[in-house]
Amino acid sequence: MADGLVVVSLSVLAGIAYHFVAYDGPGHILDYAKVGAAVALFRWILQHPVSTISSRPKNSLRYQFYLWNAAFLCLLAFAFLGKISGTYSRGTILLFYLSGLPFLILWQEAWKRFVRQGLYSGRLAVRHGLLLGTMAKVDEFRRKYSPGRSGMIISDTVILPEEALEETPESESILNEALRKTIELVRQSHLDDVVVLLPWSATHAVNACADRLMNSPVSVQLGPEAIFDRFSQVHLSRLGPATMLNLIRPPLTRLEVVSKRIFDFCGALALLVAISPLLVAIAVLIKLDSAGPVLFRQWRHGFNQRQFRIFKFRTMTVAEDGDVVVQAVKDDPRVTSIGRYLRRWNLDELPQLVNVLLGHMSLVGPRPHALTHDREYERQIAFYARRHNIKPGITGWAQVNGFRGITDTEEKMRARVEHDLYYIDNWSIPLDVYILALTVLSPKSFRNAH
16 A cells, blocks of 8 residues: 555656646646556556566565566556547656656665564564573574564563473472463563463463463463474364364365356357367368377376366377376477477467366366376475366466476476466466466467477
């Protein structure tokens, strides 16, 4: 919101400055504000689906430059389609375009520095907390999670010796003394939180902390276990009276599955109708070019590793579908003359629209591989099988980022898997639309096509 207000303000200032120089007057301030609001809106919409794993971090100058230019392209397209481009001064928009990005970057760096320094110094502390636990767990918590960067200032720390976790009279005495000291500090310092940093297996000590701190007006939180670092979304859920810890959830909810299916079915049907003359023309060219069937069919793994036959236009003189499948390489002699063009422009994938209608695939998702390649990479790459937690796609996040074609090294496949898992964890309809657009428009989508 703050970025949006700054963009609108920069647009207004650019418009006023230009009109004072060119026409000795401020001009139409409301029009400048409308232009700034449009750019801010397009910028906000674009920044959601375009984040990548590492190639374009959101705080990089390259990313901000890309976002600024994309927002202005959207603005120009909108103005052209709405036939309103003549209403606004080209000089104003040009000045806003050239001056807006540098000032926006300066603003972002200024507030980030202010917030960062405020958190470290405690001026912007959202909460004040106390750490209660063993030395090892307290040090690990401070080192791993840096609570000060998240707005919690650690005002006090109470260290429990390891022997306090045992169920003996001596241990209970040590634990009670530590809890007495904790309660005293809570009352003196007006704290907001007490973070109990004990092993979850030490149930006796954890229960004692909960019982004694229950009467204190603070939030008592049980610190994380190391296993949590493996999972991105951990939360509590209930099944009747039972409270459970959810470590993993399906990548899509039932509503999201239905939404994606409707989007896929309608999109595939519309595309098949629209390009049916093209499909017929390609089929005729394949029959004229070489002997063999028009379509190539091969077994692939789909959702939950269910096998299905994928449809593609035949582009090679072979149709391998067994324990040995040799991937195509540059200048592969097995590729037919027409097949070379079909593969270059991704046209050989078009019959998979039928797979989408049948429910085997989605328009967007991890690309399916031959069964033998799946078995090979499942042994080599951790979480590879997670790619099958959603339906495979005709195109995907990995492909539009240049990770397509032959995977002759483990590093190439790891990069593809990382992008596929990113897509699974961040799926949305706008992201699917964005990937479909990049499939047609981005040069990366046609890279490594052999």
